[in-house]
Amino acid sequence: MTSSHDTSEPHESGLLTVDLDALVANWRQLAAMAAGADGPVECGAVVKADAYGLGQAPAMQALSAAGCRSFFVCNVAEGELARSLAPEATIYVLDGVSPGSGPRLAAAGLCPVLGSLAEIDDWAETARALGHPLDAALHFDTGMNRLGLPAREAGAAAARLAEHNGRVRLTLVMSHFVSSQKVGASINARQIADFDAARKFFPGVPASMANSSAVFLPERPHYDLLRPGYALYGGNPTMGPDNPMRPVAYLRARILATHDVTPGETAGYDAVWTAQRPSRLATIGAGYADGVPVSATARPDKPGGAAIVGGVRCPFVGRVSMDSIILDVTDAPLSAAQRGGWAEILGASIGVDELAGRAGVIGYEILTRLGRRYARRYIGG
Numbered sequence: 001m002t003s004s005h006d007t008s009e010p011h012e013s014g015l016l017t018v019d020l021d022a023l024v025a026n027w028r029q030l031a032a033m034a035a036g037a038d039g040p041v042e043c044g045a046v047v048k049a050d051a052y053g054l055g056q057a058p059a060m061q062a063l064s065a066a067g068c069r070s071f072f073v074c075n076v077a078e079g080e081l082a083r084s085l086a087p088e089a090t091i092y093v094l095d096g097v098s099p100g101s102g103p104r105l106a107a108a109g110l111c112p113v114l115g116s117l118a119e120i121d122d123w124a125e126t127a128r129a130l131g132h133p134l135d136a137a138l139h140f141d142t143g144m145n146r147l148g149l150p151a152r153e154a155g156a157a158a159a160r161l162a163e164h165n166g167r168v169r170l171t172l173v174m175s176h177f178v179s180s181q182k183v184g185a186s187i188n189a190r191q192i193a194d195f196d197a198a199r200k201f202f203p204g205v206p207a208s209m210a211n212s213s214a215v216f217l218p219e220r221p222h223y224d225l226l227r228p229g230y231a232l233y234g235g236n237p238t239m240g241p242d243n244p245m246r247p248v249a250y251l252r253a254r255i256l257a258t259h260d261v262t263p264g265e266t267a268g269y270d271a272v273w274t275a276q277r278p279s280r281l282a283t284i285g286a287g288y289a290d291g292v293p294v295s296a297t298a299r300p301d302k303p304g305g306a307a308i309v310g311g312v313r314c315p316f317v318g319r320v321s322m323d324s325i326i327l328d329v330t331d332a333p334l335s336a337a338q339r340g341g342w343a344e345i346l347g348a349s350i351g352v353d354e355l356a357g358r359a360g361v362i363g364y365e366i367l368t369r370l371g372r373r374y375a376r377r378y379i380g381g
């Protein structure tokens with residue numbers, strides 16, 4: 001990792017800059033949206049998948065310093081790293097307890113999100129063997145059919161916990177939306193009703209249902225704890241064109257070479273692009289191995305991705321290659337469209353949602369697949 005104050009030019013062909021001040025501002029914004037008439041609501045942070053590709057350690061350090069006390073990770077390895085970064089925080093492991101993993105989860109002081117009676121039994125057995133109670137969250141499935149107990153089994157789960165004599169202490173009951181980005185979808189109201197029915201079996205236990213998009217739902221299903229991920233990292237949690245969040249990831253790639261071509265010449269593999277006018281092309285040092293999807297290739301029937309060179313939006317031409325992309329920089333200032341110059345792939349004017357849309361994927365996928373070859377810089381925090 002390059003230090004925050006390093007302003008030298010990296011020797012890598014790509015530079016990923018992560019704005020930790022923007023990350024913290026996004027966290028504060030979500031927390032402020034939830035604080036309301038119904039009493040205080042805590043804002044946690046989902047930092048699974050290396051904080052959506054942007055770096056679990058710097059993200060957790062910045063959020064912890066800002067006051068975040070609850071983190072969600074995917075598995076035990078991510079949880080152990082989280083524990084080392086935030087010794088006092090509550091760390092929820094969304095995958096729950098898998099057979100045999102109980103002792104390791106307990107040793108790191110992690111809080112598994114239990115999703116079946118068998119997981120409750122496993123965690124209670126870990127607690128019995130250790131001789132002290134263990135904390136856990138309980139996840140109700142209200143429509144995903146992915147993880148969690150069916151909400152109608154809430155009574156059975158409460159009975160099973162009672163049988164285990166307090167060995168498992170619930171710190172949270174939670175559920176997860178199917179379509180929280182769709183305001184007015186009838187499934188949202190049904191999921192909230194099913195979750196509320198399940199919650200009745202666990203009076204006094206804090207509840208959580210809201211991922212990023214659900215924070216914005218008119219139903220305000222904020223309960224006691226928010227669990228945003230995507231919006232923290234600058235993704236648009238709404239389906240509207242205006243992103244209420246600040247961009248966090250800035251990705252630039254170096255111009256490696258330029259070519260002046262005449263009408264009729266083609267560019268890249270399979271010649272999917274043909275010059276219609278005298279054109280200047282620039283080859284930049286990032287490709288699909290660096291997380292820019294091949295599906296962002298422009299084709300005669302469909303526009304592709306674009307990058308900013310010298311303040312001008314320059315379209316991708318030709319197929320996205322493993323290590324490079326060709327841009328049409330004819331309209332960019334010649335001073336910028338030179339070997340050694342930079343092209344901005346992600347930033348204030350082209351966000352993760354735009355690149356995703358042009359590639360036919362979701363912004364979450366753009367972030368979590370950002371490549372390993374970039375120089376990385378963290379600013380702020």
Ligand SMILES: *Cc1c(COP(=O)(O)O)cnc(C)c1O
Nearest residue numbers: 046176211212227228229230231
């Ligand atoms: C990933 C995840 C989240 C975060 O979702 P975003 O849409 O990124 O805010 C919240 N809850 C659960 C259960 C998740 O798996």
